[in-house]
Amino acid sequence: MGDHRWHSSGVPAPLRTPYAVVDVDVLDRNVVAMAASARARGLDLRPHAKTHKCAEIARRQLASGAVGLTVATAGEAEAMADAGCADLFVAYPLWVDADRGARLRELADRVALRVGVESVEGAEALARHAGPVDVVVEVDSGHHRTGVAPEDSGAVAVAAARAGLRVRGVFTFPGHGYGPGSAPRAASDELAALGLAAAVVRAAGVEIDVVSGGSTPTAPLTSGELTEMRPGVYVVNDAQQWELGTCGPDAIAFTVAASVVSRRPGRVVLDAGSKALGADRPDWTTGSGRLLDVAGARIVALSEHHATVTWPDGEPPALGAVLRVVPNHVCAAVNLVDELVVTSGGDVVDRWAVAARGANS
Amino acid sequence: MGDHRWHSSGVPAPLRTPYAVVDVDVLDRNVVAMAASARARGLDLRPHAKTHKCAEIARRQLASGAVGLTVATAGEAEAMADAGCADLFVAYPLWVDADRGARLRELADRVALRVGVESVEGAEALARHAGPVDVVVEVDSGHHRTGVAPEDSGAVAVAAARAGLRVRGVFTFPGHGYGPGSAPRAASDELAALGLAAAVVRAAGVEIDVVSGGSTPTAPLTSGELTEMRPGVYVVNDAQQWELGTCGPDAIAFTVAASVVSRRPGRVVLDAGSKALGADRPDWTTGSGRLLDVAGARIVALSEHHATVTWPDGEPPALGAVLRVVPNHVCAAVNLVDELVVTSGGDVVDRWAVAARGANS
Numbered sequence: 001m002g003d004h005r006w007h008s009s010g011v012p013a014p015l016r017t018p019y020a021v022v023d024v025d026v027l028d029r030n031v032v033a034m035a036a037s038a039r040a041r042g043l044d045l046r047p048h049a050k051t052h053k054c055a056e057i058a059r060r061q062l063a064s065g066a067v068g069l070t071v072a073t074a075g076e077a078e079a080m081a082d083a084g085c086a087d088l089f090v091a092y093p094l095w096v097d098a099d100r101g102a103r104l105r106e107l108a109d110r111v112a113l114r115v116g117v118e119s120v121e122g123a124e125a126l127a128r129h130a131g132p133v134d135v136v137v138e139v140d141s142g143h144h145r146t147g148v149a150p151e152d153s154g155a156v157a158v159a160a161a162r163a164g165l166r167v168r169g170v171f172t173f174p175g176h177g178y179g180p181g182s183a184p185r186a187a188s189d190e191l192a193a194l195g196l197a198a199a200v201v202r203a204a205g206v207e208i209d210v211v212s213g214g215s216t217p218t219a220p221l222t223s224g225e226l227t228e229m230r231p232g233v234y235v236v237n238d239a240q241q242w243e244l245g246t247c248g249p250d251a252i253a254f255t256v257a258a259s260v261v262s263r264r265p266g267r268v269v270l271d272a273g274s275k276a277l278g279a280d281r282p283d284w285t286t287g288s289g290r291l292l293d294v295a296g297a298r299i300v301a302l303s304e305h306h307a308t309v310t311w312p313d314g315e316p317p318a319l320g321a322v323l324r325v326v327p328n329h330v331c332a333a334v335n336l337v338d339e340l341v342v343t344s345g346g347d348v349v350d351r352w353a354v355a356a357r358g359a360n361s
Numbered sequence: 362m363g364d365h366r367w368h369s370s371g372v373p374a375p376l377r378t379p380y381a382v383v384d385v386d387v388l389d390r391n392v393v394a395m396a397a398s399a400r401a402r403g404l405d406l407r408p409h410a411k412t413h414k415c416a417e418i419a420r421r422q423l424a425s426g427a428v429g430l431t432v433a434t435a436g437e438a439e440a441m442a443d444a445g446c447a448d449l450f451v452a453y454p455l456w457v458d459a460d461r462g463a464r465l466r467e468l469a470d471r472v473a474l475r476v477g478v479e480s481v482e483g484a485e486a487l488a489r490h491a492g493p494v495d496v497v498v499e500v501d502s503g504h505h506r507t508g509v510a511p512e513d514s515g516a517v518a519v520a521a522a523r524a525g526l527r528v529r530g531v532f533t534f535p536g537h538g539y540g541p542g543s544a545p546r547a548a549s550d551e552l553a554a555l556g557l558a559a560a561v562v563r564a565a566g567v568e569i570d571v572v573s574g575g576s577t578p579t580a581p582l583t584s585g586e587l588t589e590m591r592p593g594v595y596v597v598n599d600a601q602q603w604e605l606g607t608c609g610p611d612a613i614a615f616t617v618a619a620s621v622v623s624r625r626p627g628r629v630v631l632d633a634g635s636k637a638l639g640a641d642r643p644d645w646t647t648g649s650g651r652l653l654d655v656a657g658a659r660i661v662a663l664s665e666h667h668a669t670v671t672w673p674d675g676e677p678p679a680l681g682a683v684l685r686v687v688p689n690h691v692c693a694a695v696n697l698v699d700e701l702v703v704t705s706g707g708d709v710v711d712r713w714a715v716a717a718r719g720a721n722s
Contacts, residue, residue, distance in 0.1 A: 014460045016722035050665060072666045092666060095620045095632065095681045099375045118623060121680050145667050146623040146630050175664070259456045262479060262507040269507050271456065275696050276721050279640040303536070304411060304692055305433045305453060305721065306506050319482050320456045331665055335636050335697070338719060358699060360637050360666065361377035 015348070017259040017322060018272035020337045022352070024344050026253035027236060028060065034219065034234050035064040041224040046070050046089060046212070048232030051331045053356035054340060055083030057235060068112065070230040074103045075359030077113070083355065086111050089212075091171060091230060093118040093138055093146050094126070100361075101129020108133045114168055114210075118147050120159040127163035135165045136210055137201065141193035142186060143175035150197040154204035161206055169210025169227070170197040177217040180244065180284050187221035190214075194226060217246050238330035239290045240282070255292050255324035256333065257341075258307065260317055268316045272325050273305040278332030285328055292324040299325070376709070378620040378683060379633035381698045383713070385705050387614035388597060389421065395580065395595050396425040402585040407431050407450060407573070409593030412692045414717035415701060416444030418596060429473065431591040435464045436720030438474070444716065447472045450573070452532060452591060454479040454499055454507050455487070461722075462490020469494045475529055475571075479508050481520040488524035496526045497571055498562065502554035503547060504536035511557035515565035522567055530571025530588070531558040538578040541605065541645050548582035551575075555587060578607050599691035600651045601643070616653050616685040617694065618702075619668065621678055629677045633686050634666040639693030646689055653685040660686070 038045035047061045048070040058069055058080055068087025071077045077088045088107070093116050094100060107113050108130070115130075117123040118138040126133065137156050140147035148156055157167045172193055177186030190213045198211050214222045214229025216237075222229045233240075236254035237247045258272035274288075279302060281288050287298035289307065296312030307325065317323065327333040334340070335357055342350040399406035408422045409431040419430055419441055429448025432438045438449045449468070454477050455461060468474050469491070476491075478484040479499040487494065498517050501508035509517055518528045533554055538547030551574045559572050575583045575590025577598075583590045594601075597615035598608040619633035635649075640663060642649050648659035650668065657673030668686065678684065688694040695701070696718055703711035 016460065018721050093622050095622045097681070099377065119680060122622070125681065145662065145664065145669060261454050261456045261483070271722070273721075274639070274641065274693055275719075278635070279642075279690075279693060280635065281640075281642075301506065303506065304696075308506060319480060320458070320486065329640075332635055332640060335665075336719065358636075358697065360379050360634075361632070 015257070015341060018256050018276040020333065020340050021255050021257055021324070022236060022340045022342050023253045024342050024349065026251060027057065030235050030237065030251055030253060031060050031064050034231065035066065037220065038229060039065065041222070043222060043224060043226060044228035046228050046230050047235060048091070048230050049076060049080050049356070051232035051235055051334065053079065053334055053354045053359070054352050055079070055355050056352045058083045058085055061235065067228065070232070073360055074100055074107070075361055076356045077107050078103065079356035079359055081107060081111050088112070089114040089136065091116050091173070093122055095122065096126045096129045098129050101126070104130040104133060116171065117156060117160055117165070120156060123156060123160035123165060124163050127160070127165050132164050132166060134168045135160050136169050136171045136212060137167065137197065139170050139172045139193050139197040141172040141174050141213070142189040143173055145173070145175065147172060150193045151200060153197040154200040154206075157201040157206045158204050167201070167206050167208060169208040169212065170194055170201060171210070171212035174213060174215055174218050177215055178240065178244070178282065183217040183221060183244070187218040187223070190218065191223045191225060216241060217244055233330055236330055239326045239328045240285060242290065242326065243285055249292055249295070252292055252326055254330050254333070255326055257322050258325050260319050260321045260323065263316055263319055266316070267308060267310050270307040270309060270323060270325065271305065272307050274302050275304050276333070276336060277302065277307065277325060277327040278329050278336065280329035280332055289328050290326045292326050376618070376702060379617050379637040381694065381701050382616050382618055382685070383597060383701045383703050384614045385703050385710065387612060388418065391596050391598065391612055391614060392421050392425050395592065396427065398581065399590060400426060402583070404583060404585060404587060405589035407589050407591050408596060409452070409591050410437060410441050410717070412593035412596055412695065414440065414695055414715045414720070415713050416440070416716050417713045419444045419446055422596065428589065431593070434721055435461055435468070436722055437717045438468050439464065440717035440720055442468060442472050449473070450475040450497065452477050452497070452534070454483055456483065457487045457490045459490050462487070465491040465494060477532065478517060478521055478526070481517060484517060484521035484526060485524050488521070488526050493525050493527060495529045496521050497530050497532045497573065498528065498558065500531050500533045500554050500558040502533040502535050502574070503550040504534055506534070506536065508533060511554045512561060514558040515561040515567075518562040518567045519565050528562070528567050528569060530569040530573065531555055531562060532571070532573035535574060535576055535579050538576055539601065539605070539643065544578040544582060544605070548579040548584070551579065552584045552586060577602060578605055594691055597691055600687045600689045601646060603651065603687065604646055610653055610656070613653060613687055615691045615694070616687055618683050619686050621680050621682045621684065624677055624680055627677070628669060628671050631668040631670060631684060631686065632666060633668050634664050636665050637694070637697060638663065638668065638686060638688040639690050639697065641690035641693055650689050651687045653687050
């Protein structure tokens with residue numbers, strides 16, 4: 001993995017395991033590939049910034065042709081506006097009180113802003129506290145989290161318009177594509193739900209121009225009948241995407257550098273636990289994370305400061321060896337650190353702040 | 362839950378869900394009860410500060426009679442030394458290089474410091490880079506994470522002494538007590554393993570005075586034949602402890618305040634996801650978290666910014682309602698925030714920094 005020397009004139013803190021690393025060469029390839037793939041289908045690309053929360057990565061996505069960014073919270077929107085993004089979509093049914101309304105109003109005065117809505121009351125509270133902002137109606141396409149049934153999208157759109165909001169379109173998150181072999185069905189559900197919702201909203205007399213979907217697993221399958229897609233994880237990928245087959249290890253740009261602190265036949269324990277990697281472990285994953293350079297290794301137990309890794313054939317590495325860990329869910333892992341160590345060709349070339357870390361509200 | 366007014370003369374940022382809350386009245390009861398319980402058995406209490414990472418909570422534990430604190434990393438030790446703790450045990454088999462060695466040396470010059478060791482190479486690296494510090498040999502009592510078999514503790518102790526370290530004793534973490542009905546067996550394993558290890562070390566000619574165990578589930582059962590115990594979670598508790606029966610809801614001092622953002626018959630979605638609660642979900646838990654005030658409610662799905670909560674009998678609360686969420690694992694949840702909002706009798710009375718947030722190395 002090269003050695004992580006700092007080779008600028010600055011004198012940053014020493015690298016201490018566990019620390020988060022982004023390989024900028026892999027990152028840049030992922031950014032360009034997704035932009036080209038969206039362009040080829042005539043889709044606007046609006047990457048979800050919750051994955052990286054980082055101004056430098058956001059700017060790379062925008063420079064490669066993303067039309068804007070997606071965010072999950074008002075705080076993420078503020079951070080990405082500060083990073084220079086002029087077009088933001090809060091794809092979340094925020095509950096808006098006076099404080100959050102004032103923040104959204106201020107954002108809408110700085111950038112092109114859209115906010116998700118999925119209830120009549122939510123739309124009315126947004127209008128009352130934030131004034132006339134653009135909204136997009138959230139539709140449930142099968143993930144069953146938030147979003148109205150497509151048939152009910154017209155009522156929300158009409159109520160939002162009546163409250164003084166500008167209804168731009170419909171959106172969904174096909175999160176039920178996270179599972180082995182699930183992406184084709186989720187992409188098909190997404191297309192059907194958004195198509196129906198758009199027709200229902202238009203039939204209710206509301207003109208719209210945004211039909212927005214997409215996730216990393218479904219991104220290659222997102223139909224050109226939509227107007228935009230919002231994948232997030234693709235920019236650096238993670239062990240879930242590796243196991244779903246959405247990417248290979250060569251497209252994984254984010255790892256956590258961890259030291260071997262304990263060693264037994266067939267296994268090692270690393271100093272990166274759930275406080276460095278996150279604790280996501282869907283049933284279908286083969287462990288709590290993987291090693292980038294040892295395809296057969298698996299994290300079989302994870303506590304706060306320990307990862308127990310089973311080792312495939314051969315001798316496990318020595319105490320003190322530094323390994324590259326791939327977390328299951330990169331969005332959670334990034335949110336645990338204040339800084340990303342940036343490497344190119346194995347050398348440390350920069351450090352980037354995780355500007356929106358913890359910006360959950 | 363009262364209303365969270367700030368009633369000092371300061372003007373802090375408004376409270377925005379999701380935010381982390383500590384009920385100081387419940388906290389103080391937990392602190393006093395555990396101190397009394399340890400004292401009654403003649404055990405030194407050395408609470409694990411990884412749970413709270415907070416100077417104000419550490420000081421309360423020390424004021425109530427804790428002999429010192431346990432930490433997991435050099436960074437946590439530095440933060441707790443800064444908080445005024447004069448006696449620290451890094452109960453972790455650190456891999457020590459020149460940088461970490463210098464930090465430990467500096468700590469050992471400020472406070473009474475002990476460090477965990479579980480291998481000959483680890484002890485030698487520690488001695489080489491940190492000089493003569495106190496160490497405690499880690500023993501595996503059945504959790505099978507780190508630690509040597511009790512029979513092998515003598516070899517590590519002798520090697521450590523030969524390297525110039527001062528061997529103080531033996532310790533274990535009976536983490537296999539985390540499971541329904543598992544605590545009695547784990548406490549018994551702990552006693553047997555530590556008893557054997559202490560005998561083996563003494564038989565090898567190394568004089569020791571520390572026999573250290575304990576976890577929150579086993580704390581009521583920790584034998585007075587040990588010299589100290591190191592529970593962490595007890596200070597605020599969490600949904601895991603509630604479900605294990607280690608505490609009732611009246612002893613839960615930590616919650617995350619979250620708003621209802623979506624509502625359907627029988628369920629609500631809250632704006633606190635895994636980025637506010639952590640994603641721990643052991644097989645034996647009934648969900649990804651609970652509500653303090655609604656015993657039948659369960660978080661049945663958790664994504665980064667959404668918790669889907671099934672509602673028992675009756676009408677779910679309105680959009681915008683603020684609920685108190687109990688995360689499964691409080692140590693992970695605290696590590697996600699920079700600040701704890703402190704309440705007493707439902708009123709906000711203070712805000713405490715999570716001084717060691719992210720101090721993983």
